[in-house]
Amino acid sequence: MKDRKIIIFSTLAGIIFIIITIAYCVSQTSAVYPPMKEYKFLFTKDELGDRIINIDRDDNNLSFKITDTTGTSIDDVKYYANLHLTSGTTLYEFHLFYKELDKTSSIIGITGAFDNTHKLGGYIKNSETIKNLIDIFENKFINKIDKSQ
Known part of the structure; x- marks a missing residue:
């Protein structure tokens, strides 16, 4: 009887796991x-990608790396990237x-800002620290995009 309960419980747990996994994917x-x-x-x-490549190539204090892409067609691609600045x-x-x-x-969206040296930052714009980090991002990266050719 005890073995039967374990089998039923394990089966139900497996079914629930599969349902959650499918729901997550869908x-x-x-x-x-x-x-x-x-x-x-x-x-x-x-053109934006070319400008970013030029900035990355010309600035030794900057490193830009694409980490992921999403989209359903070549015309609908969204690139995710990490930018490191020193x-x-x-x-x-x-x-x-x-x-x-x-x-x-085209558009660039900043989703996370971190000062890795002082262990500051995050993903939600809710503090003076994040605002300061966004200012650094704009001054050291965004402002260069319009100027690069």
Whole structure:
């Protein structure tokens, strides 16, 4: 009788696990935070990507790496990336995405901002620390995009 209860319990637990897994996949739920701030550019995502590559190549204090992509077609691709910046002895890390809005514009969204040296930052824009980190992101990266060719 005891073995039968264990088998029934194990079977029910397995079925529940499978249902939750299928529901997760079907709903396409993920742990992506909404952007803290977005920046619109009047050029395509390919032009934006080229400008980012040029900045990455020319600035030794900056490292840009694409970490993931999502989308259902080549025209609907969203790139996720990490940006590392060094300023003096401080190492900053920013999580962001970029995508094309239409045939003439694209957008960058910052989803995470961190001061890795002092162990500060996060994914939610709710503090003066995050606002300061976003200012650094804008001054050391976003402002360079319009200037790069």
